[in-house]
Amino acid sequence: MSTTTHADATLAKWLERHGRGSEVESTHVGDLPERREAGRDERPSNPDTTDITTPPFSHNVAGLPGMIDQRSAELGLHTPAQRALESSLFIDEPAHQVALLSRYPRPELTFGERDWAGYLDARAFARHYGDQELTVPFMTELHRRISQFTKPHIGGVTSRRRRVALSERPFTDRELAAFEANPYLEHMPQGTVPLWPDYSAVEYRIPPKAIEGELQALSDWYNVDRKLPGTDPYQLAAELQRRYISIHPWGDYNGSSSRILMNWSLENHELPPSALSDFEKDIFSTTGEWTDMVRAGSDAFGERANRLEHLGVTADPIEVFGLEREHSLYQAHGHQLSDFWLGGIFDIEKCRMVVEGLRGSQP
Secondary structure, three states, X not given: OOOOOHHHHHHHHHHHHOOXXXXXXXXXXXXXXXXXXXXXXXXXXXXXXXXXXXXOOOOOHHHHHHHHHHHHHHOOOOOXXXXXXXXXXOOOHHHHHHHHHOOOXXXXXXXXXXXXXXXXXXXXXXXXXOOOOOOHHHHHHHHHHHHOOOOHHHOOOEOOOEEEEEXXXXXXXXXXXXXXXXXXXXXXXXXXXXXXXXXXXXXXXXXXXXXXXXXXXXXXHHHHHOOOOXXXXXXXXXXXXXXXXXXXXXXXXXXXXXXXXXXXXXXXXXXXXXXXXXXXXXXXXXXXXXXXXXXXXXXXHHHHHHHHHHHOXXXXXXXXXXXXXXXXXXXXXXXXXXXXXXXXXXXXXXXXXXXXXXXXXXX
16 A cells, blocks of 8 residues: 555644544554554543553653663563564564665664664563453553653543544455454545545544443453363454454554554463564454464464574574575665655555565566
8 A cells, every 4th residue: 555644744734723633533544553643632641550560661761771671681682683573573564674674773673762662661561461361451551551652641541533544545345345344444435534535544433432341342352252162362362453453442552552462362372473464454354364364473473483593592683584585685776774764754565565576586
């Protein structure tokens, strides 16, 4: 899908000018996750979750290095290869691979130090929480932690706006069928999208006042299903992530927090986390298709982890990810990481096209 930042910036200005900031939140389908939301949600801070938290770090930016160092140590991330493996769970695969191919010194910081610190804190918190039951306070605290250094005002605060995901192109019949089968989503054809009549969109159906109830229902479903004999742990994790992202409870960081939940579920079943090939496919796929993608991502992560163990912790990340050939071609074409930035946003689709082109090149 094509990506752009202009539409969201214009929408934010329009909402502010016309006093509509409390009515609509838009995300851009296919754009960089967590950089797509317009405006702010001004509700009071999150509810009390002290029963499940570890001592919080300060929101002071000066504490970022300490946060990153401590959480990295807790997660066993001591070398570039280990950090590259973990960050493949957080950064869209095309952007992550371009960062590796570019020999970016710290690929895990592709989206910035603040985002990486928030991710590590949330990931370590989920690991610490372990195999307890899924609860609304757990999901709330997870979201508070992941957003604490970038948008602390929305952390753990459910949205109070109508939520839509914009697309510059019409959806395919396959995508429309996936929307139709998802009770949390509603397709908005071109000509019916608020403010942007030339766009298609998906609206998240759950009204703001019902979000907390839906999160409780999600918890109830998960806690029952995970104990059923014969439950497929990949399908369980995939459906947890897909239901959560379809509820779209927060003003931002819905995608990142949904994937931490998914990997929390997989690891509780002693499976590798899933390094997904395409983050955006969750709501565009059927449950079966998404389960297959989650399984494939878990297999990919497991294979890379095994390769890292075989090569040793000081291994070259290029080798761990099996990108030796692509790296040679990338260098020969003279690509640079700066080629993939578009107005302050990483151009995920350009990354995808370049990586796919390298893989398709003749040896």
